[in-house]
Amino acid sequence: MPGMYPEGEYDLAGFAVGVVKRSEVVDGSKIFPGDSSGPASSGLHSNGYSLVRRVFTGKDLAKWGKTC
Numbered sequence: 563m564p565g566m567y568p569e570g571e572y573d574l575a576g577f578a579v580g581v582v583k584r585s586e587v588v589d590g591s592k593i594f595p596g597d598s599s600g601p602a603s604s605g606l607h608s609n610g611y612s613l614v615r616r617v618f619t620g621k622d623l624a625k626w627g628k629t630c
Contacts, residue, residue: 566611 606614
């Protein structure tokens with residue numbers, strides 16, 4: 563992430579791939595507001611910071627904390 567890590571450092575992420583029967587695929591048609599599919603977010607993560615830095619630049623970003 564540009565501007566987030568010092569030179570020579572990096573972030574590591576992963577993902578998983580699996581197999582599911584077609585009849586058991588979660589397609590969103592049975593998910594409604596209030597249903598929980600995981601823990602609540604604790605804030606911005608990963609690419610969210612890149613977006614925020616593009617939206618709030620310079621003085622606007624400085625209002626919210628350290629600038630990069």
